[in-house]
Amino acid sequence: MGRLATAYRQAVALHRQALRRWEVARRALAAAGPAPVGSPELVARLARLGGELATPVPGTARAATHPVPVRLGEATTVDGGFPVLVPLGAGAHLAIDTDARDPRVGELLRAVVVRLLAAAPAGTVRVAGIDPAAFGAAFLPLRPLLDAGVLGPAATTVAETTALLDAAERHARTALAAAPEDRELLLVVAASAPPPRELARLAALTHAGPAAAVCVLLAGHRPAGPGEAPPLGATTQLRLNERYALVGDPPGRPFSADGSGLAAPVLLDGDPSHAAVTGLARRLGEAVRRATTVTFADLLPARRWAESSATGLRTVLGRAREQVTVSFDDATPHWLVGGRTGAGKTVFLLDVLYGLAARYSPAELQLFLLDFKEGVSFTEFVPTERDPSWLPHARAVGIESDREYGVAALRELRAELTRRADLLKRHGVSKLADLPPNARPPRIVTVVDEFHVLFAGNDPLARQAVDLIEELARKGRSYGLHLVLASQSTTGIEALYGRAEAIFGQFPLRVALPGGGGVLDPLNDAAKTLTLGTAVVNTAGGTAGADTEVHFPDAHAAAAELAALRHELFAARPAGARPPAVFRGYETPRLADDPAWAALAPGDEPPLALVGRTVDVAGSPAGFRLDASPGRHLAVIGTATSGVDVLRSAALSLARQHAPGTARFLFAPLAPGTTETADDLAMTLAAAGHPVRRLDAGALRTHLADLAAGSAPGTGRTYLVVFGMDAAAGALAATDPETFRSGHDDLRAVLRQGPAHGVHLLGWWRGLRRLAEDLGGSQNRDDVACLVALNVPAADLGLHLGVHDLGYAPRDGRALLVDRHEHRTALAVPFAADGDES
Numbered sequence: 113m114g115r116l117a118t119a120y121r122q123a124v125a126l127h128r129q130a131l132r133r134w135e136v137a138r139r140a141l142a143a144a145g146p147a148p149v150g151s152p153e154l155v156a157r158l159a160r161l162g163g164e165l166a167t168p169v170p171g172t173a174r175a176a177t178h179p180v181p182v183r184l185g186e187a188t189t190v191d192g193g194f195p196v197l198v199p200l201g202a203g204a205h206l207a208i209d210t211d212a213r214d215p216r217v218g219e220l221l222r223a224v225v226v227r228l229l230a231a232a233p234a235g236t237v238r239v240a241g242i243d244p245a246a247f248g249a250a251f252l253p254l255r256p257l258l259d260a261g262v263l264g265p266a267a268t269t270v271a272e273t274t275a276l277l278d279a280a281e282r283h284a285r286t287a288l289a290a291a292p293e294d295r296e297l298l299l300v301v302a303a304s305a306p307p308p309r310e311l312a313r314l315a316a317l318t319h320a321g322p323a324a325a326v327c328v329l330l331a332g333h334r335p336a337g338p339g340e341a342p343p344l345g346a347t348t349q350l351r352l353n354e355r356y357a358l359v360g361d362p363p364g365r366p367f368s369a370d371g372s373g374l375a376a377p378v379l380l381d382g383d384p385s386h387a388a389v390t391g392l393a394r395r396l397g398e399a400v401r402r403a404t405t406v407t408f409a410d411l412l413p414a415r416r417w418a419e420s421s422a423t424g425l426r427t428v429l430g431r432a433r434e435q436v437t438v439s440f441d442d443a444t445p446h447w448l449v450g451g452r453t454g455a456g457k458t459v460f461l462l463d464v465l466y467g468l469a470a471r472y473s474p475a476e477l478q479l480f481l482l483d484f485k486e487g488v489s490f491t492e493f494v495p496t497e498r499d500p501s502w503l504p505h506a507r508a509v510g511i512e513s514d515r516e517y518g519v520a521a522l523r524e525l526r527a528e529l530t531r532r533a534d535l536l537k538r539h540g541v542s543k544l545a546d547l548p549p550n551a552r553p554p555r556i557v558t559v560v561d562e563f564h565v566l567f568a569g570n571d572p573l574a575r576q577a578v579d580l581i582e583e584l585a586r587k588g589r590s591y592g593l594h595l596v597l598a599s600q601s602t603t604g605i606e607a608l609y610g611r612a613e614a615i616f617g618q619f620p621l622r623v624a625l626p627g628g629g630g631v632l633d634p635l636n637d638a639a640k641t642l643t644l645g646t647a648v649v650n651t652a653g654g655t656a657g658a659d660t661e662v663h664f665p666d667a668h669a670a671a672a673e674l675a676a677l678r679h680e681l682f683a684a685r686p687a688g689a690r691p692p693a694v695f696r697g698y699e700t701p702r703l704a705d706d707p708a709w710a711a712l713a714p715g716d717e718p719p720l721a722l723v724g725r726t727v728d729v730a731g732s733p734a735g736f737r738l739d740a741s742p743g744r745h746l747a748v749i750g751t752a753t754s755g756v757d758v759l760r761s762a763a764l765s766l767a768r769q770h771a772p773g774t775a776r777f778l779f780a781p782l783a784p785g786t787t788e789t790a791d792d793l794a795m796t797l798a799a800a801g802h803p804v805r806r807l808d809a810g811a812l813r814t815h816l817a818d819l820a821a822g823s824a825p826g827t828g829r830t831y832l833v834v835f836g837m838d839a840a841a842g843a844l845a846a847t848d849p850e851t852f853r854s855g856h857d858d859l860r861a862v863l864r865q866g867p868a869h870g871v872h873l874l875g876w877w878r879g880l881r882r883l884a885e886d887l888g889g890s891q892n893r894d895d896v897a898c899l900v901a902l903n904v905p906a907a908d909l910g911l912h913l914g915v916h917d918l919g920y921a922p923r924d925g926r927a928l929l930v931d932r933h934e935h936r937t938a939l940a941v942p943f944a945a946d947g948d949e950s
């Protein structure tokens with residue numbers, strides 16, 4: 113910074129010097145009066161002065177803040193010639209009455225462009241060309257500057273010209289809001305006049321003043337009569353005749369006393385040499401590359417985990433002219449990120465996450481990472497077979513998450529909010545930053561990638577998500593909970609039940625990647641021209657004028673560096689650090705691999721029928737406790753054949769909680785294709801020492817009658833496992849000619865009284881209606897209190913349960929668990945069969 117400030121001060125001093133010389137020259141010319149300059153001494157003096165002025169020290173003139181003298185050509189008098197200079201740069205413009213189809217004009221424009229670029233420090237002038245008349249031909253000799261990135265492609269159509277003017281106006285707004293030393297000059301060169309509307313916009317730029325940091329060179333402008341062309345501000349006018357140019361009075365520094373301009377005809381300068389153009393392009397190109405190339409290493413701090421998160425979190429994102437830092441603090445507690453698919457959203461998030469993780473220890477920062485798209489955005493932060501390390505800051509990671517998982521994670525965060533509110537109250541403070549350091553919990557950054565998925569669908573889940581996000585966004589600032597919502601689509605932002613304003617008003621930091629202008633204000637089109645690897649960072653809720661265009665590095669290209677950093681942070685993790693809770697939406701869990709299965713042991717009371725993992729942050733066991741209350745039975749419902757696996761997991765897990773001989777299992781494989789599973793199960797359990805029996809429909813009927821009569825043999829439990837209860841309907845409907853009881857009567861008796869005697873039914877019904885019939889109507893629905901709904905429409909299930917707004921979308925690999933006694937509903941991932949449990 114010190115060197116920069118010194119360089120800047122030197123540049124300013126040189127500039128002032130140049131201005132003083134300029135003033136001397138101007139006075140000398142003015143003193144010469146309107147008549148051709150007569151005195152040979154004066155000509156000599158002017159020539160000397162002009163010579164000095166025409167060669168300002170290259171790379172020092174701050175044309176972005178003040179006009180600088182630029183040579184146009186040589187004035188001719190009877191006594192000789194002298195160089196003619198006019199002020200050009202911020203707020204000082206040039207107009208020529210002829211367009212660049214006259215070769216002299218093209219040559220002059222190119223000469224001026226090259227001189228201004230050469231005079232100013234590298235990287236402080238950008239050039240934009242307009243040439244509708246000759247399709248950009250005027251700019252062809254400047255091609256090396258295009259390649260160097262200082263000259264944009266020429267606008268030749270109305271649409272291109274409009275886009276260019278949009279960008280120029282945006283540039284002017286940004287410059288007006290920026291500090292003078294941060295301004296860049298935009299040199300707009302029209303080699304021929306655009307159509308009237310665009311011409312008027314161009315003319316307006318000449319009235320914007322030096323702080324807008326725009327300089328217009330406009331050829332083909334004929335201010336002949338009123339209404340012909342819009343009047344220009346602060347412009348030196350040139351008129352061409354057969355041989356010479358007549359130079360009007362430069363703004364603020366007239367040649368003449370009466371407005372007639374320079375009283376000597378001027379021979380305009382010709383094209384700059386090709387060598388001069390290529391040399392300049394090389395120098396500027398290198399400077400542009402130096403200024404904008406940013407590597408992953410640039411984002412990292414010199415020392416790991418050296419920063420405190422007391423007042424906020426900061427990280428380097430990339431660079432504009434200087435390094436760009438972004439924060440989670442009181443001013444920008446939450447971020448909204450937009451970008452079309454492939455725009456670098458994942459890369460941007462990785463840059464931020466690694467930057468933060470390198471600066472703050474896990475005691476200062478924790479991460480919740482939720483991804484709702486098909487992809488692997490956050491996989492590198494969790495242990496895998498190939499790389500068992502993890503990012504020690506990561507607490508919960510959801511990959512290809514279900515919406516239910518998202519809502520569960522947001523609930524977890526809300527619980528954290530409540531805990532922190534209590535903590536703050538106990539310490540009598542209102543902000544995390546005011547807590548004593550030893551009591552201060554880490555800040556939590558929650559990244560939700562493709563967050564619009566959470567809000568998709570006008571359903572209870574979407575409403576819960578909106579409520580939670582709103583609450584977290586509103587209160588998170590004081591409690592150190594920060595949100596980053598990223599999306600490729602702004603439609604999610606609109607579908608917020610009219611609360612978008614209330615919610616996104618809490619997200620002052622907006623990051624627009626290419627195609628992500630939707631996160632900015634509708635009047636802010638700063639993201640329109642972004643290219644891959646750049647983003648607009650706006651700290652004022654997307655309002656125009658608060659934009660910084662940032663270059664950020666491609667984290668994907670630095671995979672080895674990322675892995676090295678991750679391993680370094682992993683190695684430094686605190687003792688006892690636990691890996692993050694991971695939810696992988698695409699994964700099918702297996703009973704034999706599950707920690708909950710491993711933890712089951714004989715004697716567990718009441719025994720747990722384990723069927724899968726709940727879709728929540730901890731991946732907690734999904735199942736039902738089968739105690740002695742009436743109705744503690746399990747119904748699996750739906751035609752999906754995974755119903756067989758659910759029963760199997762339930763039976764296996766129950767068996768694991770009984771010592772041999774304390775539970776018997778009766779298997780009735782009634783649905784087609786279930787015999788093999790039932791036989792396998794029977795063999796497995798028999799091998800473990802449990803009494804087992806195979807039943808057909810008739811035997812089931814008889815056993816139900818026995819069980820209803822309370823004649824269960826001995827002590828211990830009886831589990832009646834029926835694969836296809838609906839297939840027993842015929843057998844159950846028949847009435848016993850002696851007792852006049854039907855199988856249904858016995859079934860219902862067992863459902864009510866069985867649990868008290870240790871008898872539980874685990875049944876798979878392929879349809880909800882059959883279950884209702886077996887129960888004797890939905891008024892008896894509590895007789896089977898534990899349900900696992902597979903592919904059952906939510907509306908039918910809601911009707912059966914008498915629950916409004918169930919919010920369940922049946923899909924493969926998911927089941928809704930309902931415990932009517934505990935008033936519990938949860939989405940679960942059922943275990944898949946793997947045959948390893950024995």
Ligand SMILES: Nc1ncnc2c1ncn2[C@@H]1O[C@H](COP(=O)(O)OP(=O)(O)OP(=O)(O)O)[C@@H](O)[C@H]1O
Nearest residue numbers: 452453454455456457458459644645664665666668
């Ligand atoms: N700063 C950058 N510089 C150069 N290339 C980049 C940069 N950022 C991203 N890219 C490249 O762009 C491509 C897309 O990036 P990324 O995967 O981050 O996009 P995305 O927006 O997450 O896409 P999607 O939403 O489809 O997953 C990658 O090939 C990546 O290497």
